Amino acid sequence: MSRAGWILTVCMLAALIGTPVGAAKNDARPGGLVAASFGPAGLGLPVGKLVTTLHYRYMETDGVRYHRDKLNGNGKLTKHIGVIKLRYGLAPGLDIRSSVTLYDIERKNRKTGDSEDLGSVGDAILCLHAVLLDQSKGAPFSLAVDTAAVLPTANVSDKSVDSLGNRAWGAGFGLGLTRFLRSHRFDQELHYFTFTEGEHDYRNPDRLRCNTAWTWALNKYVDVGVESLFEWNGESERNNQRRDDSKREWYVGPKLSFKHQPTAINAGVLITYPVYRWYENPKGTPSDGYRFEIRLSKVFDLF
Numbered sequence: 075m076s077r078a079g080w081i082l083t084v085c086m087l088a089a090l091i092g093t094p095v096g097a098a099k100n101d102a103r104p105g106g107l108v109a110a111s112f113g114p115a116g117l118g119l120p121v122g123k124l125v126t127t128l129h130y131r132y133m134e135t136d137g138v139r140y141h142r143d144k145l146n147g148n149g150k151l152t153k154h155i156g157v158i159k160l161r162y163g164l165a166p167g168l169d170i171r172s173s174v175t176l177y178d179i180e181r182k183n184r185k186t187g188d189s190e191d192l193g194s195v196g197d198a199i200l201c202l203h204a205v206l207l208d209q210s211k212g213a214p215f216s217l218a219v220d221t222a223a224v225l226p227t228a229n230v231s232d233k234s235v236d237s238l239g240n241r242a243w244g245a246g247f248g249l250g251l252t253r254f255l256r257s258h259r260f261d262q263e264l265h266y267f268t269f270t271e272g273e274h275d276y277r278n279p280d281r282l283r284c285n286t287a288w289t290w291a292l293n294k295y296v297d298v299g300v301e302s303l304f305e306w307n308g309e310s311e312r313n314n315q316r317r318d319d320s321k322r323e324w325y326v327g328p329k330l331s332f333k334h335q336p337t338a339i340n341a342g343v344l345i346t347y348p349v350y351r352w353y354e355n356p357k358g359t360p361s362d363g364y365r366f367e368i369r370l371s372k373v374f375d376l377f
Contacts, residue, residue, distance in 0.1 A: 104259035104289040105297050108329045108342035108369045110157045112285050112301070113171070115261040116216035116252035118205040119163040122377030128370045129157035136363030139351060145358040152180040153362075155238075162376075167205040174198045174227070177238055196239030197272075198227040201246070209254060220248035220265065230273040237310070242272025259289040259299075277311040279320065289331070297331040301344055309354070317355070324350040325365055338373035 107115065110129035119125065132154060137147040159173040175196035182189040201222035207213040224244025228234065248265035263285040269278040282305070289299035304324040309316045327346030334340075344367045353359040 102257045102291040102294050104254070104257065104291040104299075105331050105333045105340050106342075106369075106371065107261060107285075107287050107289075107301065108331060108344040108367055109285065109287075109301050109303055109346075110155075110367060110369070111283055111303055111305075112261070112287065113201070113220060113248065113250060113263060113265070114161070114169075114203060114218070115250035115263050115287075116205070116207070116209075116218045117250075118167050118203070118208065118216075118218065119161060119169040121163045121165060122375060123163045124374040124376050125159075125161040126372050126374070127157075127159040127161070129159070130368045131155040131157070132366045133362045134364065135360040137361065138358035139353050139361045140356055140358050141354075142350075142352055148183060148185050149360055150182045150184055151360050152182070154178045161203075167208070169203050171201045171203060172198060173201075175238060177235065179235060192233050192235055194231060194234035194239070195227070195229045197242060197244070198225045199223070199246070200225060201248075203250075209252070215251055215253040218250045220246070220250065222246035222248070222265075222267070224267065224269060226272060228272075236272070236274050236276040237278060240272035240274055240276050240278070242269050242276075242278060244269040244278070257291040259287075259291075261285070261287040261289070271311070271314075275313045279308040279310045281308075282306040287329075289329075294335065295333055297329075297333065297342075299329050299331075300326065301329055301346065302326045303346060319353075319355040319359065321354060321359060322350065322352045323348065323361075325362075327365075340369075340371045342369045343367065344369075 135151045137144045138149055156176045161171045163169045178193040180191055199222055201220050203218055203220050205218045207217040209216045226241040228239030228241050230241050246267040251262045253260045265283045267281045271277040284304040286302040289297050291297050307321050309320045325346035326349050329344040331342035346365045351361055
């Protein structure tokens with residue numbers, strides 16, 4: 075792990091150790107999820123509520139890998155990725171979400187010292203979220219389904235990254251489950267996306283995500299927990315030719331969240347590390363050594 079990764083980890087652990095633990099109370103309700111790839115799982119949103127969320131992700135690769143082995147450390151990617159999300163309660167048990175990604179990536183060759191900056195705006199996602207079961211109404215847990223569309227809104231150029239958006243259409247389907255147990259919260263999400271061919275004759279691979287989280291409300295202001303993020307990607311295509319670049323990645327790590335009920339503002343930090351990584355491309359695939367995320371959200375009552 076890089077020096078930055080160690081510093082972030084030490085800061086996270088220091089904050090966890092220094093956090094006071096209050097007695098479990100009825101108002102000590104665990105808050106939301108931190109990872110940008112997480113949705114609301116099984117929970118709904120009251121009618122007329124608007125949630126605005128800003129995500130920031132920082133990632134550094136720790137080398138180029140083939141299957142589970144490291145080939146070399148010649149290349150390095152430093153990624154700054156922002157995700158802006160809006161969510162609005164349309165009707166009881168039904169809300170709509172949108173998200174758009176902005177990114178800046180530095181690609182560096184450690185052997186030659188050459189570097190290149192890449193950056194742009196990715197394709198947007200629009201999603202309907204329908205609650206089927208509601209724990210607050212007597213169900214054993216909350217259960218929801220997602221139906222999503224990927225919209226071709228990316229700004230494509232020779233400095234954009236096709237895998238983050240290349241003006242392609244797409245469709246996604248998901249299932250989310252949430253259960254509260256006193257001051258604990260358990261979340262599970264499954265999402266599957268498929269894409270059409272976009273600019274640069276590139277088609278993003280089909281993608282399956284399986285996200286799991288446990289959150290514990292230490293008191294009504296602070297949560298701690300763990301989030302697990304697994305992603306499978308099939309093969310991408312260029313000029314209708316498969317590229318032998320499927321991959322599987324599983325990252326897990328601790329999180330710390332802060333809640334301020336009077337202002338309806340939540341903030342959280344998460345740092346995850348690779349538990350399992352597998353890459354098909356024999357030329358090697360850059361792989362993140364760690365991922366650091368910050369989430370800030372605010373709830374507005376419009377009606």
